[in-house]
Amino acid sequence: MPKIIGSTLAEHREHVRSQLFDALSRLMSEAGFDSVSLADIAAAAGVGRTSVYNHFPDKESLLLSFIEHETSKYVADLRASLQDVDDPEQQLRVYVREQIDLKTIYHVTPGPDLRSVVSGSTAARLREHVGQVTDLLAGILRGGIAAGRLPDQDVDAVVPLINSCLSGRTFPDGGPERARAVEATERFVLRAVGMREGALAPS
Template identity: 40%
Template sequence: MPRITGETLEQHRASLRQRVFEAFADLMGERSFDAITMAAIAQRADLGRTAIYHHFRDKEAVMVAFASHETERYLDQLRAALAGAEEPDEQLRVYLRHQLAAGEQFHMGLGAQVYGHLSREARLAIREHVVAVEDVLRGILTAGRAAGVFTIDDLDGTMSLIHACLSPRHLPPRTIETFVLRAVGAAG
């Protein structure tokens, strides 16, 4: 009989999922998605080789659950950071700073090299999480445009361009922040 950790079955499952997510993240840092096996995840998470299948049907399910978990953590931190910002330009600054500072922690480069190995269903599930983050930016830009703080003709295009500006990690954050704020018509 497997040993239950935690005071309740719910705590046990949460602890086990956290161990699996940590193991998965570690393995993604070491090798490509296609080189990761469920046995490797289980071993790294200190689970029996077959026990992991009681919680995840395959590594794609691990990936989707991991993406969901990380997005929720990220959104919680982003919303907390935005809580003190009242004006749209201030909110955009906070959003940009948070994306730049926390981006390395949360985004492991789960791009085309991973998505090509996932089913359409898994790609759509992960996309839902990306949309949740985009919705925060959409709200900031919409409020700023309504208040006359931002000059934005194409909201979706502006969002794409802002996120593209957040990609070059070699630029100083202040340079990116100033550029984006000027691009939307706010004082940099």
């Protein structure tokens, strides 16, 4: 019988899931999801191969749980960052910065796009989780339009354009170069959605 880690079975289960998530993230960043097996993940996590099946029936189920965990945490952090920000321009700047700082498997996994190497049902579930983030951006844009700070526009068409811009660029790790790149990206996004020029002073 495997050793129980933690004072309860629930704590043990959470600990094992955390180990598996860490191993999945690490292996995907090195080789890509399609190149990693469930046995590889179990070995990297230090979890018995048969024990993995007590938590996840297959690799895609593990991926979905990992994405759900990461997305929920990110959305909660983003909502907290936006909680006391009322100005649409500053809300957009917060969103841009959070997306730039985001280091998820969507951005760093080598190999084919995740949604091209999983089943159709799993790809649909992945889109649902991404939708939690895009809904926040859509809400910011609609709020800006309602407040008269942004021109009326097709929000559903604009949101993926902004996210493609943010996820498709590599930023310096730190220093003045990163600060300049982030500021330039903020200003680009603000102009792209029609924020008037007089409102584009650096934050």
